[in-house]
Every structure is written in C-alpha cells, then in structure tokens.
Amino acid sequence: MTDGDATDGSDDAAEDEAEGLTYADAGVDIAGQEAATAALVGATGDFEGDYAGLLDIGDRYLALAADGVGTKLLVAEALDDYSTIGIDCIAMNANDLVAAGVDPVAFVDYLAVEKPDDATAEQIGEGLDEGAERAGVALVGGETAVMPDVIKGLDIAGTCAGLAPKDAIFPGEAEAGDVVVGWPSSGIHSNGLTLAREAVTRNHEYTDPFPPNTDRSIGEELLEPTRIYSDLLGPLREAETHAAAHVTGGGWTNLTRMGEFHYEITDPFDAQPVFDFVQQEGDVADEEMHHTFNMGTGFVAAMSEDDAEDVVEATDDGRIIGRVQDGEESVAIRGLEL
Secondary structure, eight states, X not given: OOTTOGGGSHHHHHHHXXXXXXXXXXXXXXXXXXXXXXXXXXXXXXXXXXXSEEEEOSSEXXXXXXXXXXXXXXXXXXXXXXXXXXXXXXXXXXXXXHHHTOEEXXXXXXXXXXXXXXXXXXXXXXXXXXXXXXXXXXXXEEEEEEOTTTOSSEEEEEEEEEEEEGGGSOOSOXXXXXXXXXXXXXXXXXXXXXXXXXXXTTTOOTTSEETTEEEEEHHHHHTOOOOOOGGXXXXXXXXXXXXXXXXXXXXXXXXXXXXXXXXXXXXXXOOOHHHHHHHHHHTOOHHHHHHHSOTTEEEEEEEOXXXXXXXXXXXXXXXXXXXXXXXXXXXXXXXXXX
C-alpha cells in the first residue's frame, strides 16, 4: 500500500492510539511532578540518600522516609473499607528504606479527616497494626487532625524511621555487567491509582465483580495491599548488593534510580490480571502502562551474577530478570524502550 491509502487502517489505528487514556489525561503529570520535586529539593539544599534521607549519627545512619497512600483512598471510600489502607501506608515508607539498605524500625502516622469517625479510624488502625507486623516496625505514635476547611473525606500519610550500620547501606549505583534480581508485586500496590480508577470506572462500578475473578469486586482487587519487602534485607546485604529500587510511581523507569545504564529486562514477572483489566478498560498503551505501574514486579536489585544466584536461593520468589549494560539511560522490557 502507498502512503495515504485509507484502506490500510493505519489512520484509524493512529487515532485509536491517540485516544488511549494516559496518566496525564487522568490528572497526574509525571514530568510536572518531577520538576516540582526537583524545585523543592533545590530550595531545601542537598541531603544524603535517594529513597530515604540519611543522617550520620556516628557508627550508624538514621534514615527517614515519608509517603502516603494517594488516591487509593478513594477506592476505600467507595467500598467503605479502610481495613488495608494502613498496610499500604507503612509499605510505601518501609519499602523505600529497604531500597536504601536500611532496617525499618519505627513508624508514625498522620491522619487528616473532614470529620472524626470511630469506625473508619478503627479500620485504619487495624491496617497500621498489620502493616507494622509485616514490616517489623514499632508504631510509636501519630496524629489525627480534624480539618473540614481543608480535607474532604480523609488523607493518611506517615514517616518511617530506620537504622543501619554504615557498611550495610547499599552504595546506590549499579555496575555494568550486574544482573537484575526481581521480586513480584502483590498487584497494583499504591501508585497509578488515578489512572486505574479513571480506566475501570468508564464502564463499571467498584462494587461490580472483577471479571478475571468474580469472587472479588473490582474495588477489592484495586485495594489489594502493597507487598512489604523488609524480609529481603538480610540476603541482599549478604550478597553485597550494589543498588536496589522499589518499583513505584514512574513504573519501570524507577530502575534508572540505580544509575545511568541500560537495563535489559528479559524475564519480568507476569503482570497480574488487574493490569490487563485496567489497560483494556482504559485503552491504555503498553508504554504508558509500564511508565505508570509495576506490571507484576515490585522490587529489584543489582549485583554480580554469583551473588544473585545466592540471593535467589535465599529468598522464596526472587529470580534474575535482566542485566545492567553500558549505554544510554533506558529500560528495555517486553519490546518497549522506556
């Protein structure tokens, strides 16, 4: 066919691609967010650490990470089920400490509400307790603020403190020739929910059965709590891990936080059915999915191949998923170049 031949369907395909839902369409501009974060950091000055801020306290580092649950809260509100939200809040903080090579030890939460509600607070508390047990941290306090002029519904965030001997911190920079070891996610975790919510509610309610598993609702599938990776620290330290990454906002581009290399991912974990459902319902492009979601792999680490084999043997579900190569900063996965 010649260029411009309307019968080849290329124009229709291009139009369909253009109409596919993106994270920016749903209301989150990753590039804008990164620029705003850079401006904030630039105004406050340099600090040590990437996933967590590190404070030298002599023979150890004190580390702090702060994060929240984001618009996953709106799914919880729709189902009136906040029982897992506390797990997510602790997970998003504890996992960032793990990515730095730090043991999470203590957590404080900040709950801001439009109006107090005992039943909701109890559910959130139960989730925090479960999350603390999974992460191996102590809940050492928190704050509840009633702010009807500021908050509609509720928001929760927290800060996790960690400690690590100085020689236990991961250097934070992969090396060319390293392999990438990965561990599966538990599902959508707590990033990209703005896009996921926009996609699935085009034709469904959160209370509708989830088509791949009708024993659960769509909302329940979205609320599957974030996996906590604290149990990986021991094997990762034994292996002299060079760098690690928690696959969160920005999806697979998080791997470039381990250094400016080309990451060739040849054996990622399968994406759970929730991702296929979101992509189908929102007509989301493959690249957008991998720029936004973990797509089945929640945590990665870079190390030598010999060390990687030991780590895989020492953990229940880790495996080598790719390699670190010299080259332009990028991530190649499933035929995509991110």
